[in-house]
Amino acid sequence: MPNQEAARIVIIEDDKTIREGYHYLIDNTSPYTVVNAYPSFDVAKLKIAKDNPDVIILDIQLPGTSGIDALPQLKKMLPDVYIIMLTVYETEKIILDALANGASGYFTKNTPSSKIIDAIKEVMHGGGPMSPDVSKKVIMSLQKNQHSPLTKRETQILELIAEGKDRGQIANQLFIDVETVKTHVKNIYIKLDVNSKADAINVARTNKLI
Amino acid sequence: MPNQEAARIVIIEDDKTIREGYHYLIDNTSPYTVVNAYPSFDVAKLKIAKDNPDVIILDIQLPGTSGIDALPQLKKMLPDVYIIMLTVYETEKIILDALANGASGYFTKNTPSSKIIDAIKEVMHGGGPMSPDVSKKVIMSLQKNQHSPLTKRETQILELIAEGKDRGQIANQLFIDVETVKTHVKNIYIKLDVNSKADAINVARTNKLI
DNA sequence: AAAAAATACCCCTTCAGGGGTGATTTTTTA
DNA sequence: TAAAAAATCACCCCTGAAGGGGTATTTTTT
CATH class of the missing domain: 3.40.50.2300 (Response regulator)
Structure with a gap:
């Protein structure tokens, strides 16, 4: 110094x-x-x-x-x-x-x-x-966006996706079926108007949803 | 006010x-x-x-x-x-x-x-x-990490992956073959000790490589 | 009572990722 | 400046997960 x-x-x-x-x-x-x-x-x-x-x-x-x-x-x-x-x-x-x-x-x-x-x-x-x-x-x-179009569960799942977890891991962690995770993911994609994990994470980050 | x-x-x-x-x-x-x-x-x-x-x-x-x-x-x-x-x-x-x-x-x-x-x-x-x-x-x-283990090309490709681009899009944008992109991605995964896009992006972000 | 959210299941196609091999070019360093 | 190392490029095979399509029940909220 x-x-x-x-x-x-x-x-x-x-x-x-x-x-x-x-x-x-x-x-x-x-x-x-x-x-x-x-x-x-x-x-x-x-x-x-x-x-x-x-x-x-x-x-x-x-x-x-x-x-x-x-x-x-x-x-x-x-x-x-x-x-x-x-x-x-x-x-x-x-x-x-x-x-x-x-x-x-x-x-x-x-x-x-x-x-x-x-x-x-x-x-x-x-x-x-x-x-x-x-x-x-x-x-x-x-700062996070306070007005997210996603539900709590969807936000939760999107955060796990952003952490790199796959469907199976997310299902285990939330004690729900893999198919349910899939449904949530589909709904997330529709709401964010994307069709891949990477794009969903990017849109979410850009809009500070996660 | x-x-x-x-x-x-x-x-x-x-x-x-x-x-x-x-x-x-x-x-x-x-x-x-x-x-x-x-x-x-x-x-x-x-x-x-x-x-x-x-x-x-x-x-x-x-x-x-x-x-x-x-x-x-x-x-x-x-x-x-x-x-x-x-x-x-x-x-x-x-x-x-x-x-x-x-x-x-x-x-x-x-x-x-x-x-x-x-x-x-x-x-x-x-x-x-x-x-x-x-x-x-x-x-x-x-602040970004100044000491990345990745080469310029690898960093460039990882940034495109983080933007949600797929192999084909990255290949087109960089004027290289899809298979070459694959090789680079494999090397990135080895260096970062991960085995998926999401994990690579996370490790890179955590260590401020991108 | 109606709407929204969360849950679960099936079929099918595409792409990501693991494994392996090898050539050419650029950069480093001995 | 030549040798070694690193970076970049390219190809093949195979498996599993991701994503698109649709349907339907239960729970929670309004």
């Missing part, structure tokens, strides 16, 4: 005002040091390994390689670096993609600048900071 | 000290009103509908019905209520279960009390507040 009190920060952000603003802010109102600030990933990648940063503040909408595409490359060059995304985009897909690809935190640009200092501190201590609007979207992506 | 400046709060928490502490704190240092505080869900459920709360602060480890089991019941009684979980548990599974079942925010009990006031404000404004340790776990649950 690097020195948490003097973490090395790199900023990758194309907007000069924002870039220099954060640079100044971090250098002067926090114990952290900005070792470099770049206007794009394509410029940053040539030198960033030498910068040896602990935390990278990374914009998504960069000229050339986007922040999302930069993520796996940064993780390969600097496996232990913490990356905080900073962007105006906040669609669920982009947020989830960024986090899936190794971002440690995610803030939208309407976040008060002082929160970024807190965020650096949090990632250095193993946290995963997000702005409230971002975490709201993350939470929504985890 | 209820009056955001005078939100009605209910606390469900069995520890008297914590319960009364939050009660006092919220009533005296925030614009919000604690309309009631209960030591368990089983007591709360009899009266909580009349309390008409905007936000419920809910402990997980309650006597009788647990906070997790209380979630769907509360959501049924009060569909628009915001629920902030407050607990010492912070395993990934419990956190994800709580959020999947309708919690709007999640804090561990080492969170400074003042953060709870902020959290109430955030949920009232559509945010999804979480403490850094919690959001870290949520983020980890979203």
